Amino acid sequence: KSMVILISGRGSNMQALLKAGLPVAAVISNNPTAEGLAFAREHGIPAHAIDHHAFPDRKTFDNALAEIIDSYQPHLVALAGFMRILSETFVDHYQGRLINIHPSLLPAFPGLDTHTRALQEGVKIHGCTVHFVTSQLDHGPIIIQAAIPVLADDTPATLAARVLTQEHRIYPQAANWFLQGQLTLTENHVETGMACD
Ligand code: GRF
Numbered sequence: 001k002s003m004v005i006l007i008s009g010r011g012s013n014m015q016a017l018l019k020a021g022l023p024v025a026a027v028i029s030n031n032p033t034a035e036g037l038a039f040a041r042e043h044g045i046p047a048h049a050i051d052h053h054a055f056p057d058r059k060t061f062d063n064a065l066a067e068i069i070d071s072y073q074p075h076l077v078a079l080a081g082f083m084r085i086l087s088e089t090f091v092d093h094y095q096g097r098l099i100n101i102h103p104s105l106l107p108a109f110p111g112l113d114t115h116t117r118a119l120q121e122g123v124k125i126h127g128c129t130v131h132f133v134t135s136q137l138d139h140g141p142i143i144i145q146a147a148i149p150v151l152a153d154d155t156p157a158t159l160a161a162r163v164l165t166q167e168h169r170i171y172p173q174a175a176n177w178f179l180q181g182q183l184t185l186t187e188n189h190v191e192t193g194m195a196c197d
Contacts, residue, residue: 001179003076004028004069011036012164013080013101013171018043020172023179025072028065030084046072052084062090069094076178079133080171088135096185098133099178101171103163105129105145110138115156115163126150126159128167130174132185141190143174143183 002025005014011027014036018024027040032049040047048068055061061084069077079100091098104114106129118126127147132140146166150159177183182193 001075002072003078003175003179004072004074005078005080006030006065006069006082007034007036007080008083009034009036009081011039011081013078013167015039016168017078017080017172017175018045020176022172022175025074026068028068030061030065030082036081058085058087059089062087066090066093076175078171078175085137086133091133091135094133096132097178099130099143099174100133100138100140101167102129102131102138103160103167105147106131106138106142113156115159118150118159119154119156124150126163128163128170130170132190141185141188143177143190143192144170146170 002023004026005017005024007014007027007029008031011034014027024045026046026048027036028048028050029037030050030052032051037047037049050065050068052061055064075097077094077098105127109117125147127145129145130143134140146169148162148166177192184191
């Protein structure tokens with residue numbers, strides 16, 4: 001069983017998945033300068049850059065991306081800091097085996113700049129979410145979440161760093177559960193096979 005990871009930049013979540021020993025078949029980025037591509041290559045993982053600027057529209061980019069992904073026949077596709085909105089056709093093609101990590105406790109703070117918004121709203125608990133990807137942005141069935149306290153002197157940067165540590169913990173957990181067949185998705189609800197993990 002293998003997985004493909006899609007990145008757009010640093011790829012710290014991809015690194016965490018690799019370090020956790022997940023069977024990563026390939027890393028693909030829409031950004032040819034993504035630092036994560038170099039990390040993958042240094043660790044002997046096939047790394048592809050497919051620049052979305054080189055395509056006339058979203059659909060042709062998504063098709064080209066899917067062709068590369070499908071060449072690896074992965075059981076799981078993980079978005080990790082992947083900053084592209086994917087078309088419904090693409091999401092439907094990978095439905096049920098496409099997951100994403102989002103830096104907030106969904107459904108709170110979908111979209112960008114989650115840490116700044118969390119501070120602006122004065123929430124006392126913040127965190128991150130791994131969810132199945134559906135055509136509704138940042139709204140798919142939730143697999144696992146981690147919560148952290150928001151501290152009085154937090155800035156977006158200190159909050160992001162504390163959340164990122166949890167991202168690197170829950171993403172490998174979620175991927176392992178999926179690849180070990182521990183996740184069942186019924187309607188909008190995810191059950192993990194572990195009675196107590
Ligand atoms: C992280 O906050 C992640 O939650 C979001 O993108 C940010 C960068 O992720 N999806 P990474 O370091 O590129 O994995």
